[in-house]
Amino acid sequence: MKAVVRSTARTLKQQVATLGGSVAAVWAGFAAQLLTGNAIAVLGIHPRTQQGLWGILVAPFLHANLEHLLANTVPLVVLGWLVMLRDRRHFIPVTLLSALGAGLCAWTLGAPGSVHIGASGVVFGFLGFLMLAGWYARSLGAILLSVLVTALWGSVVLGVLPGQPGISWQAHLGGFVGGVLAARWLAPRRARS
DSSP: HHHHHHHHHHHHHHHHHHHHHHHHHHHHHHHHEEEHHGGGGGGGGTSSEEEEEEEHHHEEEEEEEEHHHHHHHHHHHHOOOOOOOOGGGGGHHHHHHHHHHHHHHHHSSSSSTTTSSSHHHHHHHHHHHHHHHHHHHHHHHHHHHHHHHHHHHHHGGGSSOOTTTTTTTHHHHHHHHHHHHHHHHHHHHHOOO
């Protein structure tokens, strides 16, 4: 019993460190914006420009204001932890594929002259991963987690559609697709056939 408790405590500690470090990096990006008088925000994604390509790497760390940052932090923590609950090793590849998908989609489909920033594309990637991982993994636990996530947050998927001005549906769509691709890529080999 002690070994199980130690193992669980070690796993939880690793999850907290991974997720905490990721959230700290996002908050550090916002702090850098404040310290530079928001000058760093020029590094966001500027669609179909050479400068905007750098934004693909930086945009998840930039936010319009504290409200925007908080709105992304809570789902990053909750959905990010659920990604790690499936397998802690999945967190980094899911995060990277989601951020890349969000950035490329915003850069490709974004309106000329717009700037896309924020970690919501990664949030939508986590959502896409969690919703489809059960389908690809074909295990009871993964399917139950996918059903739970879909029941609780499935309506959020509508954020991948054009709608509210100032909200990057392009980043949401790209992040979601990146998360779905991660679910497919990280599925056990036996489940892929």
